[in-house]
Structure formats: structure tokens, C-alpha cells
Amino acid sequence: MLKRLSIFTTLMLVAAGCSGEKSAVAPAASPIANQQQETVTKGGELTFGVASSPGGLDPNVYPGAADYRIMRSIFDSLVVQMPDQSFKPWLATEWTVSPDSKSYTFKLRKDVKFHDGTPFNAAAVKYNFDRIVNPGTKSRFAVTLIGPYESSEVIDEFTVKVNLKSPYSAFLSSLSQAFLGIVSPAAAQKYGENLAKNPVGTGPFKFVSWVENAAITLDKNPDYNWGPPIAQNIGPAYIDKLTFKIIPEEATRIGSVQSGQISAVETVPPQNLISLKSDPNITLIEAESTGIPFTLMLNQDHVPWNELKARKAVQLAIDMDTIVKTLYLGTYKRAWSPLTPSVLGYNASLENSFKPDIAKANQLLDELGWTRGTEGIRSKNGKPLSIYFVTSTPNREKRNDIAAMIQQLLKQVGIQVNVEITTSTNAQTIVMDKGANDLYGVSNVTGDPDILRSFFHTNAIPKEGRWGHNHTHLSDPQLDKWLEDGLQEQDPKKRSEIYKKIQSYVVENAIGFPVYIFPYTVAAAKTTKGLKFDTLGYPLFYDASVVKK
Known part of the structure; x- marks a missing residue:
């Protein structure tokens, strides 16, 4: 079976919004909010259909988009990113940054409690950050988001100072995400690794139950006021x-909202968008996911993909325009860069920078000495030219279909593509543990370009005992330096130029092949009101209500 491992892992936000001076105290509810509270329908249940089951609900450990969509309703963060990319108070009421940008001091709210009744305070923040970097926690992504974290100091009950080993321009961005959401220390100590199935935060909803492959139920937190x-x-x-x-089944998911069985569903397939737009009982809501678009990574540990000419041949033989138009019917945009257009430093010059060229691809492979056999597949020294393409079930966003189309496209230039569709667990073993694959598709929801460090830095190459997302296995000191420079640079314009160079490097050296930019689309019954998205394109339920029929 074909496995599709969706590594939407992080959500980092643009750090340019707050450079280090005090941030304003969180505002009280506006007159608009008060007016809505007087007229909105209260009570009832909102059911939201998701395409896949989360791996776990411990934000400090689990990295997936499916995890995040549920975590956000359970866990709050110290700060929040606003639509204008600025950062505002949340569990922190204000913060200051040291002149060397290596220490952040946060003043915290004094009226917050975890769902288990224990208090939120500076000690809880310190516990969370120390827990993330503890190897025993086995953090898969939060440990990357927290960057060059060194230590935390409890100044008083509601003041915490966070120290970094070096300046980290994406720190506030990272703090705004659910992956750095604050968990109850008491619950973490009580449940250990089982916190993933017994999450306890300070959010607007409390965890109630998890029926495997069926449903996760949350109840309103009646004390929530922050x-x-x-x-x-x-x-x-x-x-x-x-x-x-x-x-997981697309037809079942869409049918359930059309029939009124559930309130809303995510990830509307392209073929259903037109019919649903004309359905008087359905509202379509869409947000473009920011970060790393779905990108195919080519493992350079394997011959001949360690050679530029071989990688360029693959790049020139794949007609991404045809793939995206055929599979997504004009509803998805073609990706040209390993960053989406809304992220700081996006390199627009890469758009339309090359076209498919079968003749050139064949020429490059000829120059490398790979000759065609009787069945059209090239070989060299008795070894066939092949690509091991690993993908997973279910066929989310038609990623398995992409593999099938690439199999046919590369056959034109004499490359045999062996596609394996397997479970996500098996894919992790093949890709993360063994590095046995050649091609593997990834994506990531984030708002800060530092995410490129997680996918292209030498230290992100997965190996035994270390979880990493550099599936290209590329190790280049120049690229590493650019990624580290971007991490520490505080000037947004200078950061932008650094990341433009990195994107150009990835495309020009055919390290990764961007495919599409994912539009996160939700179909909601007309009776579902107030469903919104955050700045990364994830659903929020603070203002959601269900009108009684």
C-alpha cells in the first residue's frame, strides 16, 4: 500500500512584528464582541470532519497538521500572531527583549488555570521549555521550533526570563504556535508519554475522549476568559x-456535511468544489496554507542523485504544470519555491524560471553514461536507473496520483520509478530510520522562513536517535551558513535576501521539486456560524456556534 506521510509539522510565524520592546497588555473584549455575545446561538455540539487521525495530542512531542488542528483548541500560547503579522499578548501580557536579543522576559497572566485545576505560572512555562529540550521527551518538532534555547529563570510567580544561546529571529513566531502551547506540568508528570492521549492545557476546550479512528471529543472550558x-x-x-x-474517505466526508450529519468538514476535494459552491445549504471557507508547499525531496545519498546532472534531468522531465492542472482542476496553485508566497523572503524570481525539457533531460543522462536498454530503461554498469518513490495512505490531496503521473513522465527519459504506497508508520521506518527512499513528498505549515533550516540543514538529516526532516540528506557548509545567518539576523530586509538565496539554491541545484500550494478548504453547513482561520490557515472555534434548526 502507498503511504503518504504528511509532515506538516511546524507552524512558525514571521518574527518581524515585535523586535523587542514591550508589547501592549491584552485588550478587553471589544463592543463588537459584546454585541455578538448577545445575539449568537449558545450551546449545542459542533462536529468537524477531519481527513486523518492525529498521531498524538502532546504538542511538545507530536509534529503533524492533524495534531495541530485539535491541539489548538486545548492549548494556549504565550503570544498570538495577528493577520498583519504582528505579535500580541495571550498568556503573556507583555515582554521585553535584551539588547543582545538573547533573553526574553515575559510577564504572565495571573488568572489562568489548567484544565486539571493547577495554576498557570512562570514555573509552568519553565517546565514546558525544559521538557521540550530534554532528550527523554523525544520531541519531534517543538525542539526545532524552540531553537537555540538555553534556559528559563523564574523571576517571580508570574515573570519568566527565557535565555537563548544566540539571537533567534523566529522566536516569537515559534511561541505563537500550538506546538509550543503550554501543557500542565502536573499532567505531564502524571501521564508521561501517555499525555498524548490525555492532553491537559489552558485552552477553550477540555479533552474528554478519543475513540481510535473514529472521534475525539472536547467539552467547553466554562472558566475560560483569556x-x-x-x-x-x-x-x-x-x-x-x-x-x-x-x-478519511473523501466521498463519505463530503456526503456527511451535505446530509447534515455533521457541522463542517475539512479538505474539500477539487471535484467537489464546483458542486458545493452551488449548494444552498453549504458555505465554503478557504485559507491558503503558508510555509513549505508540497515538495518532493530527492535523497542524495544514492547514486546517481548525488550528481547535479542527474537531478536536473529529473527536474526537467517532470511537467509540474500538467500534474497540478490535471489533478486539481485549477483549484490548487503550482509551487515554484520551497516557500509559499506569503512567507517572508519568498523568491518570486523563481516563478516560471524553467520549463520541462525532455530533450535536455535525455542529453544530461547520456552525458552521465546512462544508456537505454531494450525496454527503454537506462542502465550503467549493469544497474538500472531507478527511483524508489515512497508515499502513504490515505491518498490525501491526491499525492499518490502525483507519484503515478511522475512514474509515467520519468519513463520517457528512461528512469524507472518504483512507487511504494504504505502506512505512515512504515514510511517513517523507510524514510526517517533507514533513509532507503529516493523520492519523498513533504509539506509544512509555517509562517517563518526559518522552517527551511528544518528541511535543508545538515543537522536535520534524520539518523538513528535523531528525528529530522532533511530528506535530501544534503550537507553543504555554504547552505548551512545561510540557514544559520537567517536564524540570527534581526533585520527583516536582510533576512529576506538570505532566504531568497536559499530558495534559489534549492531550485537551481534540483534538490527539491515544489509541486503545489495547498488551499485549506472547509465545507460548513449553513447552520454553522463563526468558524474562522488563524494566520496559518488552521481552523479556530472561539467564535463558532451552531444555529438550532
Whole structure:
């Protein structure tokens, strides 16, 4: 079976919004919010159909987009990113940054409690950050987001100082994400690794139950009164219960919202968008996911993909325009860079910078001495020219179909593509543990270009005992230096230029092949109101309500 491992892992946000001076105290609810509270329907259950089951609900450990969509309703963050890319207070009321940009001092809210009744305070923040960097936690992505973290100091009960080993321009961006959401220290100590199935945070909803491959149920936190300013309703949720129904099958998922069985569903397939737009009982809501678009990474540990000419041949033989137009019917945009256009430093000069060229691809392979056999597949020294393409089930966003199309396209230039569709667990073994694959597709939802470090730095190459996402296995000191420079540079314009160079390097050296930019689309029943997205394109339920029929 074909496995599709979706590594939407991180959500980092642009760090240019707050350079280090004090941030304003969190505002009280606006008159607009008060007005909505008087007219909105309260109570009831909102059911939200998701395409895949989360791996776990411990934000300090699990890295997936499926995890994040549920974590965000359970865990709050110290800061929040606003639509204008600025950062505002959330669990922190204000913060200051040291002149050398290596220490952040946060003042915290004094009225917050975890779902288990224990207090949120400076000690809890310190516990969380120390827990993330503890090797025993086995953090898969939060440990990357926290960057050059060194230590935390409890100044007083509601003041914490966070020290970094070096300046980290994406720090506030990282802090705004659910992956650095604050978990209850008492719960973490009680459950250990089982916290992933017993999450305890300070969010607007409390965890109730998880029925494997069926549903995850949350109840309203009646004491909640510290929602982020990105929401109109900063008090208790309007709905009493939020249930995430796990429905991998596209037809079943779409049919369930059309029939009124559930309130809303995610990831509407392209073929359903047109029909749903004309359905009077359905509202379509869309947000473009920011970060790393779906990109195919070519493993350079294997011959001949360690040679530029061989990689360029693959790049020139794949007609991405045809793939995207054929599979997504004009509903997805073609990606040209390993960053999406809304991320700081996006390199627009890469758009339309090359076209498919079968003749040139064949020429490059000829120059490397790979000759065609009787069946058209090239070989050299008795070894066939092949690519081991690993992907996973279910066929989310038609990623398995991409593999099938690439198999046919590369056959034109004499490359045999062996596609393996397997489970996500098996894919992790093949790709993460063994590095046995040649091609593997990844994507990541994030708002800061530092995410490129997680996919192209030498230290991100996965190996025994270390979880990493550099599936190209590329190790280049120049690229590493650029990635480290971008990490520390505080000037947004200078950062932007650094990341433009990195994107050009990836494309020009055919290290990764960007495919499409994912539009996160939700189909909601007309009775579902107030469903919104955060700046990364993830659903928020602070303002959501369900109108009683």
C-alpha cells in the first residue's frame, strides 16, 4: 500500500512584528464582541470532519497538521500572531527583549488555570521549555521550533526570563504556535508519554475522549476568559461540545456535511468544489496554507542523485504544470519555491524560471553514461536507473496520483520509478530510520522562513536517535551558513535576501521539486456560524456556534 506521510509539522510565524520592546497588555473584549455575545446561538455540539487521525495530542512531542488542528483548541500560547503579522499578548501580557536579543522576559497572566485545576505560572512555562529540550521527551518538532534555547529563570510567580544561546529571529513566531502551547506540568508528570492521549492545557476546550479512528471529543472550558485578540469571543466558547470526526474517505466526508450529519468538514476535494459552491445549504471557507508547499525531496545519498546532472534531468522531465492542472482542476496553485508566497523572503524570481525539457533531460543522462536498454530503461554498469518513490495512505490531496503521473513522465527519459504506497508508520521506518527512499513528498505549515533550516540543514538529516526532516540528506557548509545567518539576523530586509538565496539554491541545484500550494478548504453547513482561520490557515472555534434548526 502507498503511504503518504504528511509532515506538516511546524507552524512558525514571521518574527518581524515585535523586535523587542514591550508589547501592549491584552485588550478587553471589544463592543463588537459584546454585541455578538448577545445575539449568537449558545450551546449545542459542533462536529468537524477531519481527513486523518492525529498521531498524538502532546504538542511538545507530536509534529503533524492533524495534531495541530485539535491541539489548538486545548492549548494556549504565550503570544498570538495577528493577520498583519504582528505579535500580541495571550498568556503573556507583555515582554521585553535584551539588547543582545538573547533573553526574553515575559510577564504572565495571573488568572489562568489548567484544565486539571493547577495554576498557570512562570514555573509552568519553565517546565514546558525544559521538557521540550530534554532528550527523554523525544520531541519531534517543538525542539526545532524552540531553537537555540538555553534556559528559563523564574523571576517571580508570574515573570519568566527565557535565555537563548544566540539571537533567534523566529522566536516569537515559534511561541505563537500550538506546538509550543503550554501543557500542565502536573499532567505531564502524571501521564508521561501517555499525555498524548490525555492532553491537559489552558485552552477553550477540555479533552474528554478519543475513540481510535473514529472521534475525539472536547467539552467547553466554562472558566475560560483569556482568549487571544485574534478572536472576537475571548470568553467561554459558545458551543458546549466540539467533536472531531475522523473520516478519511473523501466521498463519505463530503456526503456527511451535505446530509447534515455533521457541522463542517475539512479538505474539500477539487471535484467537489464546483458542486458545493452551488449548494444552498453549504458555505465554503478557504485559507491558503503558508510555509513549505508540497515538495518532493530527492535523497542524495544514492547514486546517481548525488550528481547535479542527474537531478536536473529529473527536474526537467517532470511537467509540474500538467500534474497540478490535471489533478486539481485549477483549484490548487503550482509551487515554484520551497516557500509559499506569503512567507517572508519568498523568491518570486523563481516563478516560471524553467520549463520541462525532455530533450535536455535525455542529453544530461547520456552525458552521465546512462544508456537505454531494450525496454527503454537506462542502465550503467549493469544497474538500472531507478527511483524508489515512497508515499502513504490515505491518498490525501491526491499525492499518490502525483507519484503515478511522475512514474509515467520519468519513463520517457528512461528512469524507472518504483512507487511504494504504505502506512505512515512504515514510511517513517523507510524514510526517517533507514533513509532507503529516493523520492519523498513533504509539506509544512509555517509562517517563518526559518522552517527551511528544518528541511535543508545538515543537522536535520534524520539518523538513528535523531528525528529530522532533511530528506535530501544534503550537507553543504555554504547552505548551512545561510540557514544559520537567517536564524540570527534581526533585520527583516536582510533576512529576506538570505532566504531568497536559499530558495534559489534549492531550485537551481534540483534538490527539491515544489509541486503545489495547498488551499485549506472547509465545507460548513449553513447552520454553522463563526468558524474562522488563524494566520496559518488552521481552523479556530472561539467564535463558532451552531444555529438550532
